[in-house]
Amino acid sequence: MAHLSWTVKESLLSYVVDRAGGVVDVETPAKRSADGSFWFPAVGREFADAGTGSVTKFAGGVRLRGHGGMLDLPLRDPWIEQTAIGFVLTIVDPDDVNARLPFVTMEEFVLRGNSRFGVATSMTADGADLIFGPYEAGTPFDDPVLHDVSE
Template identity: 35%
Template sequence: MIEERESPRKLIWAIHERFIAYVERQIPDAEISCSRGAYRDTDGAFCFPQATSVSGTELCFLGVVHFTGHGGMLDMRIKDPRIASRGSGQALSIVDAIDDASRIDFAELLTVPGADGDGGVIEFDVRINAFSSQEMGGVYPAGSEMARIVVSEK
């Protein structure tokens, strides 16, 4: 169970610069919308406020960023991202667009050495996985880099 609360932390993520540029410049009917607490900062990154989780074992965030275009062929939603351990690594999961009760791992994460909480900032290198590659039209292969995620104090 996730509950909204005033939080000093947020997840900041530009997602994938080339993908965003393509959506904004090449798709005439494209829309990028933010809702449920998510917003876009002045640098173009998307920000999600932190939520709390009953288990306390994940970093949970609230909000939705929705990409649409190509007459409905593009319909990608990043909803309520979470950072959680997966084996020896970490993953960013999002709410499944088809079943709101399910989550899907959207990307693989690696904590950036030296940026692991000092001063309230945690940074993650982000890699596309098979699911996110498919969501972005197969243009970006699994394993390729996405924008870095920063979890910081407000």
């Protein structure tokens, strides 16, 4: 079964858990692996190079909370969408559950074996607004990996 693994941004996760009351929750059906990455199972079709407009949907979430409720960052149901200039990972918009928020972009995915590795992952302006700093648009984030993908 295809799935997405992603550590999000290790320094962000460390920042959250190193603060009093900081919590990183995993929302099913996502899981956290021993290496610290989050695993999101695919829903719908598996990843394939279908050209611009291709979407691969994953289920589950990661929620970062801290600062007495001032930080509440839900990263739910990530989708990888192919665009004319690369790829974007979108999440459910926390302010409108019927909308998608572009969180990070990837220049490309490189096929190695049965997995595709994201390259040059960086935060979008919408993602930076969601976090309220200290990250800005263009800040590097950890690269996602799509596992058990079809050619």
